Amino acid sequence: MLQRGDWSQKTWDEMDSLMKKGVENAKIIYARTKIDEIYKRSEATAILTELMRKGNPYATYWLSSKSNLCLSYLSSEHFGNKVAKDLGLDTSYENKYCTEGIYQRAVEEFKELAAKGDLRAQYFLLKEKGLDKSVEKREEYIKEVIRFAEAHYYKPLMDYTDSLQMQTNNGFVFRSKGLEKLAFDLFKIASNNNYIPAMGTVMYYDEDNRELYERMKKVGGSYYFLSMALDRADELNNKEKYCHALLYEKLFNDNRYFVYYDDWPNKSYYDESICNIEKEIAEMKPMIYIDYFTRIDNWGRG
Numbered sequence: 001m002l003q004r005g006d007w008s009q010k011t012w013d014e015m016d017s018l019m020k021k022g023v024e025n026a027k028i029i030y031a032r033t034k035i036d037e038i039y040k041r042s043e044a045t046a047i048l049t050e051l052m053r054k055g056n057p058y059a060t061y062w063l064s065s066k067s068n069l070c071l072s073y074l075s076s077e078h079f080g081n082k083v084a085k086d087l088g089l090d091t092s093y094e095n096k097y098c099t100e101g102i103y104q105r106a107v108e109e110f111k112e113l114a115a116k117g118d119l120r121a122q123y124f125l126l127k128e129k130g131l132d133k134s135v136e137k138r139e140e141y142i143k144e145v146i147r148f149a150e151a152h153y154y155k156p157l158m159d160y161t162d163s164l165q166m167q168t169n170n171g172f173v174f175r176s177k178g179l180e181k182l183a184f185d186l187f188k189i190a191s192n193n194n195y196i197p198a199m200g201t202v203m204y205y206d207e208d209n210r211e212l213y214e215r216m217k218k219v220g221g222s223y224y225f226l227s228m229a230l231d232r233a234d235e236l237n238n239k240e241k242y243c244h245a246l247l248y249e250k251l252f253n254d255n256r257y258f259v260y261y262d263d264w265p266n267k268s269y270y271d272e273s274i275c276n277i278e279k280e281i282a283e284m285k286p287m288i289y290i291d292y293f294t295r296i297d298n299w300g301r302g
Helices: 009-020 024-034 041-053 057-062 068-073 079-086 100-115 119-128 138-150 155-163 177-191 196-205 210-218 222-231 238-252 277-282 296-301
Strands: 165-168 171-174
Touching: 009 024, 024 041, 024 057, 041 057, 057 100, 100 119, 119 138, 119 155, 138 155, 138 177, 155 165, 155 177, 155 196, 171 177, 177 196, 196 210, 196 222, 210 222, 222 238, 238 277
Parallel strands: none
Antiparallel strands: 165 171
């Protein structure tokens, strides 16, 4: 739901249900989404602190000196905390966290997790050692990226392709045509295994690939809907456009294709029964790519 950009009450009810069952992943994601809210900051910090005491390395990391959340919201210098004090809210978390000691504690906990085969922990340690930025150990780093990809963990691969780009006045571009081709080949590896962020990129380069469009639809990727609306709308009749917009609304809790596209049918034009939406959704196999480290502003890509 969060990956699809659905921040409705239904999503938070699901989150609350998981948290009451003790699901640590849900607790961490909840804390990350609420720590920037002045009335929820104390609660979010308490959740992470409890998990840190239990030895959860991800919770420890988010309370460390390398955590942008900690540095942004738990410092006494943060203006919001001064406001919280004026409102009489709990700010006892100030100056307790964001330390190097907590970060080193997270590193040790990640080492234990990595030894058990956790790929995300292994990737964290690889980056902690600076292997991703080392010119001398570039070959070793690429081998590790390939190893992760072969185990179907594609974030390292996507991060590597990002490193092949540079900022220009026209946005990010690849440093050379050769690197662009290399990146596209890597994108295709992840795309062929239904990794949504890579599939969206490959669709941009290979917009006539019908098979890829169908696979993107099957995993419920948002780029499928956008690409159909912008590039292939002329292939759809009005009823198909209506069903396309309705399917998107049901998946993403968003009615944009009914509202912002003037040449598309209004939601009142047809009865929903013409679309058989429930059957389409039941046949989908959603791919979850967000995890403990995925930036919140990247959650809406799928």
